[in-house]
Amino acid sequence: MPELPEVETVRRGLHRLIIGRTISKVTHDTGKSFPNSEADVLQFVVGANVTDVRRRAKVLLVDLGTEYTLVIHLKMTGQLVFVGAERFGAGHPTDSLVGELPDRSTRVTIDFQDGTHLYFNDQRKFGWVKLYPTVEVPNINFMQKVGPEPLEDHFTAQTLYDRLQRRKNTTIKAAILDQTVLAGVGNIYADEGLWGACIHPATRVKDVSRDQVNDLWREIREVMTLAIEKGGSSNHTYINAEGKKGSYMDFARAFRREGLGCPRHPETMIEKIKVAGRGTHICPICQVQIR
DNA sequence: CACTTGACCTGTCCGC
């Protein structure tokens, strides 16, 4: 589900809500939702306090005082929801969208000593929580391969142009979804960025001009910055650490707007097509495919 | 190596 802006929104919430809390108990599914052994969980997680919550690409990193880190990927439908102790005394937070937790999609429950809880819910079970020594995190295969963070200062249009050269013969949409080209772009912000830059998603990378790459670079950064400001985009499965939805979809220009007017040409409707195996939203007037 | 496709899961929606 979540792309960079959604994962960053969850990170900010957790950073505020769980740092300094001490873990008293962990319960989890057997299998890939949390594949570490009970012995490791008892030795390195239970009794540990949370020292930091970081993000790289779409991956969350919850650092523990034991020099171990919980590495978490939400994939399509994962959620991390913090529930305070007051929930069980004064009732539910009125603006939370989650029901009573845990529920049938809860894969991992982390209880804190102060009576608060962190729930990892994941309807489709694609997501996971894995425990690594903190110093080993940079050596994880994904961390070795993943591309630059698009919102960092050193990510320039030239960087994007250079990194796209490794995918010259595929479509521009497939290329920007490739996490080794740049980090954090998923289906929503790919469509939004390509609409902003007036590039048809099925255009081959080699046919995208240098000026178009400049536009795409700027649009990806702008759209992700706005999305973080709005707390991300929400479908029926995405909520943040406090159980609330993001409002970026109120500002979306192409994604999931098929049948509605293009903001640049209100008389022309956004169309839904398939590119790179994914549902793709375009304006047929502004985004003209080359070759 | 680059590229595409299917697999991983569950739930929902849409057409017959």
Added chain:
DNA sequence: TGCGGACAGGTCAAGT
């Protein structure tokens, strides 16, 4: 109403 198939905000492994 029931059922089959497509599809869903992501990555991997395996195939060509």
